[in-house]
């Protein structure tokens with residue numbers, strides 16, 4: 001494990017970094033120690049579940065605002081409303097391809113405080129899209145504080161926002177920076193075979209550490225085999241077994257329409273290339289990215305890149321078409337980003353401050369070393385043959 005505080009380039013890092021917290025939530029450490037004492041070292045996925053999702057103290061349950069300039073990281077929707085305005089154009093195209101259903105559900109996983117939905121709705125209104133009158137927004141957000149914020153912003157929430165089942169719908173499913181937070185197992189190739197890395201407690205210095213042992217489930221080796229991946233000696237990698245169950249739920253509910261996944265991610269050959277010898281697990285706190293999950297337990301975000309090969313294979317198995325994937329930068333250009341910028345630039349009421357804020361946000365959204373390097377994956381059902389506009393974009397100069 002890398003030493004605490006070793007910093008790496010963070011895709012989501014923005015302003016000058018704040019102080020890196022190191023103190024963990026005491027109740028979470030107690031729970032982790034108790035589970036280890038009762039039944040032995042935990043899988044990393046179990047550790048991540050406690051650190052992020054514990055009902056009382058997990059990172060994602062807290063009232064503290066996480067994404068945003070004052071939070072731990074800045075996501076694309078929080079960067080500028082133009083991101084949502086561009087997505088609105090892709091949704092409008094999907095709605096038209098479905099013959100403009102008079103009820104178009106927009107289900108958003110990990111909706112946060114509703115920033116993306118608010119900017120999508122604003123974009124649809126500005127464009128005069130008829131979709132705005134048929135759109136039913138269903139945020140799926142486990143944080144009760146965020147759900148209240150969405151409600152305050154957009155009105156009462158449908159029952160699905162707390163996880164209840166919805167009947168099949170025509171519409172779109174959106175997941176921006178959601179899949180990267182699903183718990184992952186950590187594996188390691190050692191002495192020519194696959195091991196799993198478990199989380200253990202070392203009483204002497206009093207800290208968490210990882211230990212190699214037999215994999216907890218054959219599904220880990222099976223996933224790598226299905227991906228056609230053999231790890232190099234010494235290579236560590238993350239595997240998210242929650243991917244398929246999530247897509248199962250999506251495919252069961254989406255009768256016709258589009259799935260848009262936006263996240264850090266690569267196809268398996270790149271994701272599991274030995275160039276990523278230590279894996280892609282990252283922790284985020286105070287606008288800093290680092291590689292130590294065992295500090296600030298419950299007070300920092302934990303993420304791992306999404307396996308796009310596994311995502312698309314699962315989609316095909318569930319009868320969804322894998323329509324393609326592009327960089328976020330290309331996707332935004334395909335959705336008409338340049339035209340949206342021009343509308344703001346040529347509007348006489350745009351202030352200098354607004355114009356400068358937009359320009360610096362565009363730089364972040366398009367920069368391949370920042371948010372522009374995210375992947376946008378489009379899956380769908382019943383959307384017709386020709387490529388959707390988001391897949392047809394080209395970034396100037398690339």
Ligand SMILES: C[S@@+](CC[C@H](N)C(=O)[O-])C[C@H]1O[C@@H](n2cnc3c(N)ncnc32)[C@H](O)[C@@H]1O
Nearest residue numbers: 060067075077110111112140141142143176177
């Ligand atoms: C990194 S934030 C992204 C928020 C928003 N999509 C954005 O881009 O600004 C992840 C969000 O997903 C929520 N979340 C994480 N896991 C979840 C789950 N299993 N079900 C529902 N929401 C979840 C968190 O509470 C958090 O609001």
